[in-house]
Amino acid sequence: MIVDERITDYMNSLVQELPPYLRELEKTALMESIPIIRKETQTFLKVLISMKQPKRILEVGTAVGFSSLFMSEYMPEGCSITTIEKMPLRLEKAKKNFMEANLGEKVTLLEGDALIILSNLAKSEPFAFDFIFMDAAKAQYMNFLPEVMKLLPIGGVLITDNVLQDGTVAESRYSITRRDRTIHSRMREYLFTLTHMEEMETSIVPVGDGVTVSVRIK
Numbered sequence: 657m658i659v660d661e662r663i664t665d666y667m668n669s670l671v672q673e674l675p676p677y678l679r680e681l682e683k684t685a686l687m688e689s690i691p692i693i694r695k696e697t698q699t700f701l702k703v704l705i706s707m708k709q710p711k712r713i714l715e716v717g718t719a720v721g722f723s724s725l726f727m728s729e730y731m732p733e734g735c736s737i738t739t740i741e742k743m744p745l746r747l748e749k750a751k752k753n754f755m756e757a758n759l760g761e762k763v764t765l766l767e768g769d770a771l772i773i774l775s776n777l778a779k780s781e782p783f784a785f786d787f788i789f790m791d792a793a794k795a796q797y798m799n800f801l802p803e804v805m806k807l808l809p810i811g812g813v814l815i816t817d818n819v820l821q822d823g824t825v826a827e828s829r830y831s832i833t834r835r836d837r838t839i840h841s842r843m844r845e846y847l848f849t850l851t852h853m854e855e856m857e858t859s860i861v862p863v864g865d866g867v868t869v870s871v872r873i874k
């Protein structure tokens with residue numbers, strides 16, 4: 657936890673209740689240890705969507721569809737979501753959850769590895785997504801970034817979740833267990849790149865497990 661637990665609990669106590677079907681989905685996902693966006697991140701995402709008023713959202717990392725369904729509650733009329741997932745069991749659950757939510761063509765689920773799908777999308781629909789939410793394998797963010805840049809127009813917003821990794825990203829490499837060193841260095845490389853790209857303005861926000869908010873300016 658990056659932010660003091662007491663403060664997080666207080667902040668979350670002020671959050672408005674989710675619609676009942678999302679509350680149920682959140683409960684089930686947490687019970688099944690499926691990693692979904694935290695309460696604080698939910699609120700932040702809701703505000704960013706309300707500010708940006710996107711036309712097309714792209715999500716990398718669907719899991720069982722919680723965050724897609726959450727975003728669909730707050731996106732403007734006419735907006736659609738394309739979301740990518742590769743794990744068969746999660747895909748099945750996501751399909752079921754989308755069907756039950758009766759969203760029709762508002763949500764498109766793309767099945768397979770994000771790197772391949774992103775690169776195909778970049779060819780078929782360049783600069784088509786004005787709001788991109790990255791919430792997949794953290795070690796791959798750096799690989800996803802060049803494809804994401806081919807999909808994000810000027811003025812588009814890129815949100816990346818879990819960038820502070822419970823604060824460990826700020827620790828020296830030598831204090832990180834050998835097992836976690838690759839992810840540690842890849843995340844640092846991602847954050848350095850993102851904050852030094854001339855095409856982007858980026859802020860690292862200590863919300864949830866750390867979120868970057870980037871706006872494409874060039």
Ligand SMILES: C[S@@+](CC[C@H](N)C(=O)[O-])C[C@H]1O[C@@H](n2cnc3c(N)ncnc32)[C@H](O)[C@@H]1O
Pocket residue numbers: 691692693716717718719720721722723724740741742743746768769770771791792793796
């Ligand atoms: C943190 S979960 C997503 C949670 C979801 N955004 C939510 O909040 O409800 C990350 C998901 O990304 C998927 N994932 C990881 N690497 C991927 C890849 N290369 N291609 C597609 N999906 C990937 C995982 O299978 C996992 O379900």
